[in-house]
Amino acid sequence: MPSRLYDWLDSRLNLKSVQRTLLDEPIPGGASWIYVFGSVTLFLFVLQAATGMFLALYYAPTPDHAYDSVRFIETEITFGWFVRGLHHWGASSMVVAIGLHMLQTFLYGAYKKPREVMWMVGVVLFLVVMTFAFTGYLLPWDQTAYWATQIGINMVGTVPLIGDFLSRVLRGGEMLGALTLSRFFAIHVLFLPAILIGGIALHLFVLRRVGPAGPWTDDRASLGSETFAPRQVYMDAVVIAAVFLLVATLAFSIPLPLTDKANPSDTSFVPVPEWYFLFYYELLKYVHGPLEPLATWVLPLCVILIMLWWPFIDRNPVRNPIRRPVALGSGLFFLFVVFGLLGISLKNLYAVPRTDPAVAQGRAIYAQLGCAGCHRIHGEGGAVGPDLSTIGDTRPDRAWHLKHFRDPQSVSPGSFMPKFPLTDQQLNDLTSYMLSLKRAT
Amino acid sequence: MSHQEQPDHRPEGGFSTPVGSRRTFFHWVTVAAAAVVGAGLAVPLLGSLISPAFMRRQRAWVDVGPVDELPAGRPTQLDHVTTVRDGWLEATSHKAVWAVKQPQGEVTVFSPICTHLGCGYRWDDAEKKFLCPCHGSSFDVNGQVLGGPAPRPLDRLPAKVEGGRLLVMYQDFKSGLPQSVEL
Ligand code: FES
Numbered sequence: 001m002p003s004r005l006y007d008w009l010d011s012r013l014n015l016k017s018v019q020r021t022l023l024d025e026p027i028p029g030g031a032s033w034i035y036v037f038g039s040v041t042l043f044l045f046v047l048q049a050a051t052g053m054f055l056a057l058y059y060a061p062t063p064d065h066a067y068d069s070v071r072f073i074e075t076e077i078t079f080g081w082f083v084r085g086l087h088h089w090g091a092s093s094m095v096v097a098i099g100l101h102m103l104q105t106f107l108y109g110a111y112k113k114p115r116e117v118m119w120m121v122g123v124v125l126f127l128v129v130m131t132f133a134f135t136g137y138l139l140p141w142d143q144t145a146y147w148a149t150q151i152g153i154n155m156v157g158t159v160p161l162i163g164d165f166l167s168r169v170l171r172g173g174e175m176l177g178a179l180t181l182s183r184f185f186a187i188h189v190l191f192l193p194a195i196l197i198g199g200i201a202l203h204l205f206v207l208r209r210v211g212p213a214g215p216w217t218d219d220r221a222s223l224g225s226e227t228f229a230p231r232q233v234y235m236d237a238v239v240i241a242a243v244f245l246l247v248a249t250l251a252f253s254i255p256l257p258l259t260d261k262a263n264p265s266d267t268s269f270v271p272v273p274e275w276y277f278l279f280y281y282e283l284l285k286y287v288h289g290p291l292e293p294l295a296t297w298v299l300p301l302c303v304i305l306i307m308l309w310w311p312f313i314d315r316n317p318v319r320n321p322i323r324r325p326v327a328l329g330s331g332l333f334f335l336f337v338v339f340g341l342l343g344i345s346l347k348n349l350y351a352v353p354r355t356d357p358a359v360a361q362g363r364a365i366y367a368q369l370g371c372a373g374c375h376r377i378h379g380e381g382g383a384v385g386p387d388l389s390t391i392g393d394t395r396p397d398r399a400w401h402l403k404h405f406r407d408p409q410s411v412s413p414g415s416f417m418p419k420f421p422l423t424d425q426q427l428n429d430l431t432s433y434m435l436s437l438k439r440a441t
Numbered sequence: 442m443s444h445q446e447q448p449d450h451r452p453e454g455g456f457s458t459p460v461g462s463r464r465t466f467f468h469w470v471t472v473a474a475a476a477v478v479g480a481g482l483a484v485p486l487l488g489s490l491i492s493p494a495f496m497r498r499q500r501a502w503v504d505v506g507p508v509d510e511l512p513a514g515r516p517t518q519l520d521h522v523t524t525v526r527d528g529w530l531e532a533t534s535h536k537a538v539w540a541v542k543q544p545q546g547e548v549t550v551f552s553p554i555c556t557h558l559g560c561g562y563r564w565d566d567a568e569k570k571f572l573c574p575c576h577g578s579s580f581d582v583n584g585q586v587l588g589g590p591a592p593r594p595l596d597r598l599p600a601k602v603e604g605g606r607l608l609v610m611y612q613d614f615k616s617g618l619p620q621s622v623e624l
Contacts, residue, residue, distance in 0.1 A: 030457060043478075047482070050482060050486060051486070054486045054489050054490060057489070057490065058489075058528070058529075060529070065529060065530070068529040068530075069528070069529045071529065072528060072529035073489075076492075076496070076529075077489050077492045077493070078488045078489060078492035078495075079484075079485035079486075079488040079489045079492070080489050080492070082485045082489075083485050083486060083489050086482075086485070224457045225457065226457050226458050226459075227458045230458075230459065230464050230467035230468055230471065231458075231459055231467055233467070233471055234467035234468075234470050234471045237470065237471040237474035237475060238470060238474055240474065240478065241473075241474035241475075241477045241478055244477070244478045244481060244482075245477070245481070248481055
């Protein structure tokens, strides 16, 4: 039946020739697992588009509602947390996939004549994806989102002459607020997808005009060819399914808690950008004073221009990496710097113990209820009730604490601690705070 | 992967594309991979799409005041204030319900909406009737229709007395029907 339908459609629409163009593209040297990254990136774009559309069903791009609507997706909508997780991890995976795709292209010298245009369009696509990441980060409108974006926009402000103007355009005014959120939303879900789809079409168009590069051998005449289908399609499909399962596992197992709702007056908040911007964040720590613009815009601009112009900078026609020591060396140096900075940054981040937001909330409740009137923590507070400095070690049982806060006498007969009317959320936060009180390790 | 080193190529116009059972194998693995991704996406995405259709408005008992202060036999309008959730929005909803304390002490509570087409009615103490200003329906103190186009008696709301306080659960009903149908 499906084949009869296909035959009928084919007799009207002449599909077989389209199918041939799509699937019988010759691959010099045959299919290979190393060629899958482009398809994986394309798949991840489709994944982002699909999950993004479904998130947009519930998301409201105004400062009044953005945070609550994301929390609604996270807590009330069936699979909402999972769809959001797929979108989050899909974004990270897309950055990785593009990185590997570019690395493969670089290593194989596949950007060389006649594929310079394909490389340049690819670099633009990469920049568009990073802009996706930057604009999407603001949308949940929590503290991290707000302050990380604030820093990002301020960096643009350091560009001489036009910096101030540019940052006003980005923010939609002087302040990061309602206009910023709505324009970031529109850019993220309308402008960038249109640009990206156009860019992908161009990238693939060029690919079909010049054909895939194949292996780096000089003896091209001896290379056999193989059509795109079925073996390369099969390899792409297998890796795509594996990537999907990986993203789904991450989405399933790692929760993405929101920090507090964005609070423009709380300047004590220290945001941490997404990992793919971390190397840059680290770089900014090393340049201060008059040299700062060097890091905020001179260097990034140079790197982008070099990347874009790379096929014309590296004019060596040889593709074998062993015989391109200069190109390979500069590529390695670039990766070394980026990953070095990323590594240092990660090390610093994990050296500072980061507090779980629930613990911070719990500490606030502790202060608010005046618990320190009776209890002592590290020498502060009254001595009427038990000292809580190491309660996390002496009573590590979460359920006990929850029960105890609801009704102290039920687990500790004779206690004269009062019952406090707390919501479940507050009970949980307070318990998290108690469990975090441990002997220093 | 060793079998890939020597595929059973059939040289055909310079191409070494697999044929026969190897081709079928690649085809089916591709289909299986597409099915895994398709199902893995369809379930959560469609689930999130239809999820709100299954969300029930939860209603709560709302304290509308002490029972003692209600005069027996004479309808009194009481404020019924609840927090209603509309998606991620939370709003306070103000309704005014009619409560009548019966001589034996139990309380009947009427929805404040006329059963004809949904206007708000009021109690006329002189005529001892509920009168609807829109099309002139009138009801007695038990909610029975006395006159006008109203198709059914006034709708009763679940009410109970606990610790001397009157608790009411608000509901909406379809207007214009001969029986009470909850919305
Ligand atoms: S709505 Fe009350 S009489 Fe018509």
